[in-house]
Amino acid sequence: MTAQRVDEAAPYQNPADATLAVEVAAAVEGVAGVAFLRPGLTDRLRSVLGRGAAGVPAGVRMSRVDGDGPWQVEIHVVALRRARTVDVARVVRDTVERRLAALAPTLPAPHVTVTVTGLV
Template identity: 65%
Template sequence: MTDRALRTTLTEEIAAAVEAVPGVAFLRPGLGGRLRSALPRGASAANGGRSVPAGVRLTRPDGAGPWRVEIHVVARGHVRTLDVARAVAHAVEGRLAGLLPGEQPPKVTVTVTGLV
């Protein structure tokens, strides 16, 4: 699996884990997602039909150290934002531990960008 394919797969898995957390309304839409809705349907074929989920940024600066994960979510207004952020971080850490056993734990940053 290429590095790009691995990164895309991990990002999709992380997005699925985040969206399953109670209190998360949705991942923050990025500029690409907003523009994509204005493009014709066939325009996404350039990426093999797969799009990287908005609101998830996955990096590994030195190639061997821990993954760095930045999550941007919009939370539901009836729950405590801190609880949602902690639950999202825990879900991401657990998902990556299952997908990448034996690797260093990821450094997860969660930002709640809005409430609905």
């Protein structure tokens, strides 16, 4: 099977997977020290055009090699300057791992990568 890649150009094919990604995004946004998820081009255009929010934020990318494998999760956040960046990244990773374990307890542990793309 080929990898299912999820990003702005290729929306989630399965609505349950999109819901899972939205849940992960909400968990990340609730982490102390996170200013916001990195916006993508469509998020920026949406704000200029005044459209309502739709879909999964660009700062969350999730893919699985097959239906039985672990999630490969990429998180891109902008952190607050007052917080230690490494601590924010660790808490985000732990939060995503716990949230996915709670939402999909039968799946293998996810592989989570967190990148801090900026500070505000």
